[in-house]
Each structure stands twice: as structure tokens, then as C-alpha cells.
Amino acid sequence: MLHVGLTHFLIISAVLFSLGIYGIVTRKNAVMVLMGIELVLNSANINFIAFSKYGNFGLGGQVIALFVIILAAAEAAIALAIVLNIYKTFSNVNVDEIDHLKE
Amino acid sequence: MSESLLINICIVILFLPLLGFTTVVFLGKRIPKLYLFEVAILGIALLLSIIVAYVKLSIYNTKDIVAAFTWITMGNAPSPGVINIELGFKIDNITVLMLFVVNLISFLVHVFSIEYMRGDKLYTRYFAYLGIFTFSMLGIVLTHNLLMMYIFWELVGLSSYLLIGFWYEKKSASDAAKKAFIVNRIGDIGMFAGILILFTQYKTFTFDVIYQQIAAGNIPFGSNAWLTAAGILIFMGAVGKSAQFPLHVWLPDAMEGPTPVSALIHAATMVAAGVYLVVRIFVMLTADAMLVIAVVGAFTSLVAATIALTQNDIKKVLAYSTVSQLGYMVMSLGVGAYAFAFFHLITHAFFKACLFLGSGSVIHSMHHEQDIRNLGGLRKKMPITYYTFLISTLAISGVPLFSGFLSKDGILAGTLAFGKLTGHWLIPIIGFTVAGLTAFYMFRLVILTFHGEPRDQHKFDHAHESPFVMSAPLVVLAVLSIFIWYTPNPIGAADGWVIKNWIKTPAQVVPNETRFDFMKPSTEEAKAEIHGEVVHSVEYTETMHWAHYPAMFLSLAVAGLGILFAFMFYQWKKLNADKLAEKIKPLYNFSLNKWFLDELYDMTAIAGTLSFSSILAWFDNKIVDGIVNGSATVTRFVSKMSNLFDTFVVDGFVNFTAFFSGFVGLSFRRLQTGKVQTYIVFVIFAIIILLMFFKPF
Numbered sequence: 033m034l035h036v037g038l039t040h041f042l043i044i045s046a047v048l049f050s051l052g053i054y055g056i057v058t059r060k061n062a063v064m065v066l067m068g069i070e071l072v073l074n075s076a077n078i079n080f081i082a083f084s085k086y087g088n089f090g091l092g093g094q095v096i097a098l099f100v101i102i103l104a105a106a107e108a109a110i111a112l113a114i115v116l117n118i119y120k121t122f123s124n125v126n127v128d129e130i131d132h133l134k135e
Numbered sequence: 136m137s138e139s140l141l142i143n144i145c146i147v148i149l150f151l152p153l154l155g156f157t158t159v160v161f162l163g164k165r166i167p168k169l170y171l172f173e174v175a176i177l178g179i180a181l182l183l184s185i186i187v188a189y190v191k192l193s194i195y196n197t198k199d200i201v202a203a204f205t206w207i208t209m210g211n212a213p214s215p216g217v218i219n220i221e222l223g224f225k226i227d228n229i230t231v232l233m234l235f236v237v238n239l240i241s242f243l244v245h246v247f248s249i250e251y252m253r254g255d256k257l258y259t260r261y262f263a264y265l266g267i268f269t270f271s272m273l274g275i276v277l278t279h280n281l282l283m284m285y286i287f288w289e290l291v292g293l294s295s296y297l298l299i300g301f302w303y304e305k306k307s308a309s310d311a312a313k314k315a316f317i318v319n320r321i322g323d324i325g326m327f328a329g330i331l332i333l334f335t336q337y338k339t340f341t342f343d344v345i346y347q348q349i350a351a352g353n354i355p356f357g358s359n360a361w362l363t364a365a366g367i368l369i370f371m372g373a374v375g376k377s378a379q380f381p382l383h384v385w386l387p388d389a390m391e392g393p394t395p396v397s398a399l400i401h402a403a404t405m406v407a408a409g410v411y412l413v414v415r416i417f418v419m420l421t422a423d424a425m426l427v428i429a430v431v432g433a434f435t436s437l438v439a440a441t442i443a444l445t446q447n448d449i450k451k452v453l454a455y456s457t458v459s460q461l462g463y464m465v466m467s468l469g470v471g472a473y474a475f476a477f478f479h480l481i482t483h484a485f486f487k488a489c490l491f492l493g494s495g496s497v498i499h500s501m502h503h504e505q506d507i508r509n510l511g512g513l514r515k516k517m518p519i520t521y522y523t524f525l526i527s528t529l530a531i532s533g534v535p536l537f538s539g540f541l542s543k544d545g546i547l548a549g550t551l552a553f554g555k556l557t558g559h560w561l562i563p564i565i566g567f568t569v570a571g572l573t574a575f576y577m578f579r580l581v582i583l584t585f586h587g588e589p590r591d592q593h594k595f596d597h598a599h600e601s602p603f604v605m606s607a608p609l610v611v612l613a614v615l616s617i618f619i620w621y622t623p624n625p626i627g628a629a630d631g632w633v634i635k636n637w638i639k640t641p642a643q644v645v646p647n648e649t650r651f652d653f654m655k656p657s658t659e660e661a662k663a664e665i666h667g668e669v670v671h672s673v674e675y676t677e678t679m680h681w682a683h684y685p686a687m688f689l690s691l692a693v694a695g696l697g698i699l700f701a702f703m704f705y706q707w708k709k710l711n712a713d714k715l716a717e718k719i720k721p722l723y724n725f726s727l728n729k730w731f732l733d734e735l736y737d738m739t740a741i742a743g744t745l746s747f748s749s750i751l752a753w754f755d756n757k758i759v760d761g762i763v764n765g766s767a768t769v770t771r772f773v774s775k776m777s778n779l780f781d782t783f784v785v786d787g788f789v790n791f792t793a794f795f796s797g798f799v800g801l802s803f804r805r806l807q808t809g810k811v812q813t814y815i816v817f818v819i820f821a822i823i824i825l826l827m828f829f830k831p832f
Contacts, residue, residue, distance in 0.1 A: 057812050057815055058812070087451030127810065127811060128810060128812075131810050
């Protein structure tokens with residue numbers, strides 16, 4: 033019988049993190065980038081909960097996971113507002129074309 | 136009142152006028168009414184100085200109060216040791232008397248000026264200048280050392296310069312200011328040298344320490360000649376400031392300043408600073424130095440009196456009479472009549488300030504007419520000015536019941552005693568001659584200005600008595616010219632409190648062999664006879680007693696003659712002055728042109744300086760400039776060479792560096808795409824690399 037342990041959770045978390053980073057780096061649409069960020073945050077959440085379950089940290093990990101979820105919501109709100117403003121300024125949300133930082 | 140409180144009050148008195156000056160000079164433009172603040176400050180200073188004088192003279196009459204602190208400490212070499220330069224006050228009887236005189240006259244002049252200077256475009260600045268002058272003058276009065284004396288000495292010179300040149304748009308005024316400044320500088324060089332002789336020997340500037348050293352037999356460079364030289368050189372400062380011959384030429388020109396300034400600075404207080412200096416150094420004067428001082432003073436008083444006979448400008452007459460009276464004081468110090476010299480300084484300050492302010496009142500009401508040939512008949516129009524002017528004139532002429540008689544009589548008795556004891560009879564002869572001349576020219580002035588018929592009817596019709604703020608100072612000063620303030624006995628100054636209680640002639644400190652015989656202490660028995668007063672010998676005291684009545688009758692006679700002749704010439708017209716002038720034309724011209732001294736200086740000193748300057752200019756143009764130009768050529772060549780080096784070597788290196796940096800930059804700028812996603816990739820790879828290198832797990 034296959035035993036599900038800490039390692040499995042960490043592997044899932046690592047896969048999710050990598051997918052998130054991949055999304056952040058490769059997507060052209062800003063909304064998609066934000067979704068990548070969301071994945072990264074959730075991979076961190078899985079880590080927290082896994083360590084909370086298998087480690088000796090008590091419930092601290094779960095509490096922090098709740099905080100991260102709240103934080104992610106707040107961040108999404110602000111980020112979407114920024115994206116809306118970017119759309120108003122540049123008429124698109126293509127992050128490839130928004131390279132004014134260069135100047 | 137404790138001594139420290141007295142000192143503190145003196146510090147306040149000293150710095151009040153400075154406070155007035157700074158306030159008025161910085162805020163005067165914004166708040167024009169500030170001149171009243173300056174006047175009020177002088178009023179407070181006057182009150183405080185009256186308190187100080189009263190306390191000092193009544194409680195600490197025989198005690199000198201000294202307060203000092205070390206200003207600079209320098210040197211630790213073994214042979215000269217540590218030199219401490221002290222600043223401080225010495226408050227003795229003459230200090231508090233001077234304090235009172237200076238503050239009183241300064242206050243009255245401030246009040247007088249409120250009306251006299253009204254409408255002037257630099258009105259507030261004028262009061263600021265008066266403030267800085269009063270501050271400097273009080274500094275001279277209060278100091279206990281030669282260095283501070285010198286500093287404030289130059290400060291009064293500066294304020295005098297500023298006030299003579301107050302109407303600087305007038306060329307004559309700015310010229311007179313420069314002349315006063317430069318002529319004073321000549322005297323000050325001597326004073327500086329004298330101070331340095333004393334400082335080299337004693338390593339201190341403090342009067343009392345120097346005098347103790349001299350009294351202990353420690354004289355500069357072990358030679359009496361150096362002591363004499365130090366005395367005469369410091370006296371040179373007084374020659375400049377007190378307008379003694381041959382440096383008196385600046386004072387009459389200084390009358391270009393506003394008239395109240397002439398009263399304050401060039402008649403009553405600043406020019407008396409020279410006399411005050413000699414009073415301070417009196418104890419270290421040797422017989423030779425005193426003889427020089429007596430001769431200079433006597434000659435000055437004669438020269439100035441003869442010039443004053445023929446001047447037609449009301450202020451010029453008063454200026455020369457000031458020079459003449461200053462000569463009197465200096466002569467009096469030279470003949471050892473110390474107390475009477477200082478007494479005359481005080482009485483002269485009051486009546487001369489009154490005369491000058493009176494002339495200011497006349498000038499003010501006659502619309503700046505100063506020529507006495509155009510005045511006349513003002514007695515009825517300006518009664519207050521007339522009577523105060525008359526009282527002061529009686530005082531300066533030496534008529535009994537007035538202050539001038541007391542002090543002049545004492546001085547003349549002193550010269551007479553000096554003539555009898557030393558055989559220098561010329562000095563008393565000059566003294567009595569000048570007394571007669573003074574009475575003559577002063578009454579000439581009064582008669583021509585106030586008596587007779589008006590000569591300029593138009594201006595006379597517009598004349599009017601001056602307002603209250605101008606006449607009140609006149610009245611105060613005239614009242615102070617009456618004998619009762621100084622002595623209860625109108626013919627004997629020695630019975631009065633000023634001479635008997637307040638001004639004490641100090642004992643000489645110079646070695647016995649360098650003193651006049653009459654300045655040597657007498658034998659023990661003789662000392663006992665005159666109650667321990669060992670300042671002068673017994674013979675001197677006796678001779679002074681002998682000289683008292685002859686001097687008095689003689690001075691009365693010559694003064695009476697002078698007044699009589701003045702009335703004969705100008706009032707009753709029994710004698711014709713013009714005809715007399717015609718008859719002795721060369722003498723008349725000699726006097727009218729001030730002994731041709733200005734011309735003489737123009738031809739000698741000034742022409743000499745100018746030709747010396749042109750030689751120096753030639754030297755500058757040809758030789759110094761040649762050297763400078765030559766070095767310029769060399770410098771230019773060197774510059775060219777280094778320019779080449781710069782262009783090719785240094786610039787080449789710099790340009791290469793720049794090019795290289797640019798090249799590197801070009802290659803690296805590819806990395807900066809401005810795309811967030813690229814940066815994130817960099818960050819992730821960086822983190823991975825860091826993790827690989829540092830292996831935190």
C-alpha cells in the first residue's frame with residue numbers, strides 16, 4: 033500500500049511552484065501572469081499545511097496558510113486594479129509591449 | 136553699594152551706547168523713530184553715570200576700583216615667561232568725572248540734534264554714529280590698560296571720521312574727514328611705538344603694573360632716555376587727537392561736520408581724550424618729557440589764539456579757541472599742574488559745548504549762515520542763545536564767578552610757579568598772552584554775532600529763537616559754567632571740592648634724578664609740615680601759594696584788556712579794525728591764512744609724499760611689473776607644454792577609458808529589456824545559482 037507522506041506533498045508543491053513560475057515568465061497576458069502568481073502562492077500554502085501536518089510546528093502553518101489566502105485576495109484586487117489602469121493607458125494588457133521601465 | 140555692583144554698572148554704561156548703535160544701524164531703516172531709543176539710552180547711561188560718580192566720590196573717594204580679566208595668554212618660553220594680556224576697568228575719581236562729563240554732553244547733544252538734524256536724509260544713521268562714538272569714548276575713559284586705550288582710541292578716530300564726513304556728498308566734508316583720519320594716524324604711530332617700548336620691557340599693558348615696575352627702578356632697557364622717549368611717543372597720540380601743534384590742522388577742517396558733532400567730538404570730549412591720556416601717563420613722565428609737553432602745549436595755544444583773531448567763520452573761531460584751550464591743558468600737564476589741567480578739561484567741556492551748540496542754534500536759525508560778517512544784532516531775536524553764549528564766553532575768557540576763571544587761574548598760577556622754579560619764563564608769558572587774546576577774540580565773536588545792527592537784513596528777518604529741545608541743552612551747559620558747582624569760593628579753586636577732594640595729583644614714579652627738582656619728594660620734616668602730601672616738594676607748594684594772587688590779578692588784567700579792546704574795536708568803533716589790519720597787513724595775512732601751515736604741509740609733507748609715491752609708481756610700473764610680466768611669459772610657455780601633455784596623454788587615457796566603458800555598456804544593455812518577465816527569469820536563475828553555491832540545506 034502506497035503511503036502518502038511529506039515528500040509527496042512537497043513534490044506536488046514543487047510542481048505547482050514551477051508551473052506558476054513558468055506561467056509568470058511565459059504568458060503574454062497580464063491576467064495570466066497574475067494567475068501564475070496565484071499558483072506560486074498556493075504551492076507555498078501546500079508546503080505550510082504539509083509541514084503543519086507532519087512537522088512539530090503545531091497549527092502555526094495552517095494559520096499562516098489562511099493569512100496567505102487573505103493576502104492573495106488582497107494582492108489580486110490591487111494587481112487587477114493595476115492591470116485595469118495599464119489597459120486604460122496602453123489599450124492592451126500584453127506585458128511584452130509594456131517595457132517602459134527600459135527608459 | 137558694593138564695588139562689584141559699581142563695576143557692573145560701569146559695564147552697563149559702556150555697552151548701552153553700543154546697544155543703541157547696533158539697534159539703530161540695523162533697524163533704523165525700517166523703524167525711523169528708533170532715534171528716540173538712542174536718545175533714551177543715553178539718558179539712562181547719564182543717570183547711571185551720575186549714580187556711579189556719586190557713589191565713587193562719596194564712599195570710595197580715596198580708593199581705586201580695578202576689575203580685570205585675562206584676555207589672551209600666550210608664550211611659554213622660559214625667558215619672557217607667560218604673557219597675560221588683560222582687559223579691564225580702572226575706576227578712580229577722574230574716571231567717574233569724565234564718565235559724567237562725556238555722558239552728559241553726549242546726552243545733551245543727542246537732544247539738541249533731534250531738532251538740528253531734522254529732515255536730514257540719514258537722520259537715524261546720524262544717531263547711530265553718535266552712539267558708536269559715545270561707546271568708544273567711554274571705553275577710553277574706563278580702561279585700565281594701554282591696549283584697550285589704543286583700541287578705543289582708534290574707534291573714536293573712526294567715529295570722528297564718520298561724523299566729519301557725514302555730509303559726504305560735499306567734497307570739503309569728505310576731504311576734511313580724510314584729513315582728520317590721516318593726521319590722527321601720524322600721531323597714533325608714535326603712540327603705538329611708545330606702547331610697544333613699555334610692552335617690550337614689562338610684558339604688560341596695564342597702567343598700574345607698569346608704574347609699579349618703574350617705581351621699583353625697572354626702567355625700559357635700563358636707560359632714562361628710553362623712559363623719556365616712551366613718554367613723548369605716547370604723548371604723540373595726544374598731539375594727534377588733541378590737535379596740538381604741528382598736527383592741529385585737522386581740527387578746524389573738522390568743522391565741516393554737523394555742528395552738534397563739533398560740540399560733542401571736536402570741542403568737548405574726543406579732543407579731550409588726548410589730555411586724558413596724558414593725565415593717565417602723567418606719573419611716568421620725566422622732566423624732559425614734561426618740558427616737551429609744556430612747550431608743545433604753550434606753542435599750540437599761542438598759534439591757535441593768533442589764528443582765531445582774524446577768522447570770520449563762527450565755527451572756525453570756536454575751533455581755534457578749542458585748539459588753544461587744549462594747548463592750555465597740555466601745557467598745564469607739562470608744568471606739573473595736574474589737577475588744574477583736568478579741572479580745565481571739565482570746565483572747558485561744558486562751556487565749549489555750550490558755545491558750539493549756541494553757534495549751532497545761530498546757524499540753524501540763520502539758514503546755515505556761518506560768516507560773522509553777515510550776522511549781527513541777534514541779541515533780541517534769540518535771547519536764550521545770546522545769554523547762554525555770553526555766559527560761556529565769560530567763562531572761557533576767565534572772568535570771575537564763572538568756571539573758566541577757576542581752572543585758567545590755576546593753570547596760569549602753575550605756569551608762573553614753573554617759571555619761577557625752573558627759569559622757563561617763556562611759558563607763563565605765553566600763557567598770559569593767550570589769556571588776553573582769548574578774551575579778545577571771544578568777545579569779538581559775541582559782539583559781531585549778537586550786538587550791533589543786523590548786516591544781512593533778509594536772513595535776520597527770518598531768524599527766530601530755537602525750539603525747546605535746542606535751547607534746553609544750552610541752558611543746562613550755561614548753568615554748569617558758573618563757579619558754584621565747583622567751589623564755594625569764586626576766586627579760589629583750591630578751596631573747592633573738585634581740587635581739594637576729588638582730583639588728587641598722583642606721585643611721580645620715575646627715578647628721582649629724572650624729575651624736576653620741584654617734583655622730588657621733600658625731607659621728612661617738610662613732609663610732616665604739609666600733612667604728608669609728597670607729590671610736589673615743599674618749595675613747589677609754597678611757590679604755588681606765592682603765585683596765586685599775582686596770577687589772578689595778571690590774568691584778570693589781561694582778560695579785562697582783551698575784553699576792553701574787543702568792545703573798542705567792534706562795539707563802540709573807537710578803533711578801526713580794518714585800518715589796523717591794513718597797517719599790519721603781513722601779520723594780518725599771516726594770521727588769516729593760519730600761519731600758512733596748510734600751505735607749508737602741502738609743499739613739504741604732501742608734495743614729498745606725492746613725489747615719493749610717483750617714484751614708487753615708476754618702480755612698480757617698470758621693475759615690479761617687468762618681473763611680473765616676465766614670470767607671466769614663463770608661465771605661459773609652461774602652460775602650453777602642459778596643455779600638449781594634457782591633450783594627448785591625459786585626455787587620450789581618459790577618452791580610452793570612456794570608450795571602453797561605453798563598449799562594455801553597449802554589450803550589457805541588451806540585458807535590460809524592460810520586460811518584467813525577463814527580469815523574473817534572471818531572478819530565478821540567480822536564486823538557483825546562489826542556492827547551488829551556498830547550499831543552505
